[in-house]
Amino acid sequence: MGDFNHPDICWRDNATERKQSRKFLECVNDNFLLQVIEEPTRRGAMLDLILTNKEGLVGDVKLKGSLGCSDHEMVEFRILRAARRALSKLSTLDFSRAGFDLFRDLLGRIPWDKALEGRGAQDSWPIFKGQLLQAQE
Template structure:
């Protein structure tokens, strides 16, 4: 997750991090593990949208299964970190390689696959990071003990 863009306070969920990732098909396992550690750290307190070409051939998102040797660990990481993959159409031929992952329901919408940039053999993925969701207004009354008259309280208890 080398490249990231932060959008502060736009989603009523705190800060949102939008990350871009490219994982070559022959990436070493040590690099993958470093990515998983960095991903876990980024997810601790942030809303995350992570997009990119993950090159996870043989991954079935509907069945949560994988045939590629590195894909089962990738699926495990997405499950362990409660990430949802929101692209439903193939992005290169019959394969879904370009993914958009998020850890907050309702954060990503209007996902469209189609067209390509220049001479790329991948389909373009367009989506919206949704913001401006209204906050629920709580009608629960809470007491402000900082304004309490504790001297009177001690007298009444004494």
């Protein structure tokens, strides 16, 4: 969680125009991170972000007004235990014992031409990422 100062990023569309923000967004996507705050946190801009690597790990996100002289909203959230257990399971994967042939086979079964047809890189990435994570499980 933090103040990342990229007000031009549209998190709903996973898009931006500025080069610096595009690099930040690419870093977030390349590291399979999800941004969970959905409302502006400072003067109509979404500057304060909560990034997580597991869907369902963070919940009950609420903006609680500003504290003292700050012009940022306070952000309250919960870390959910069930997802934390799943996260620790993911963090202990043993890649030396992974079934890469099965992994390749699962990804090879996906009709990528059809799944990504008519989509640009920005729209294709979440689809690819979802399929990759599903095959990993």
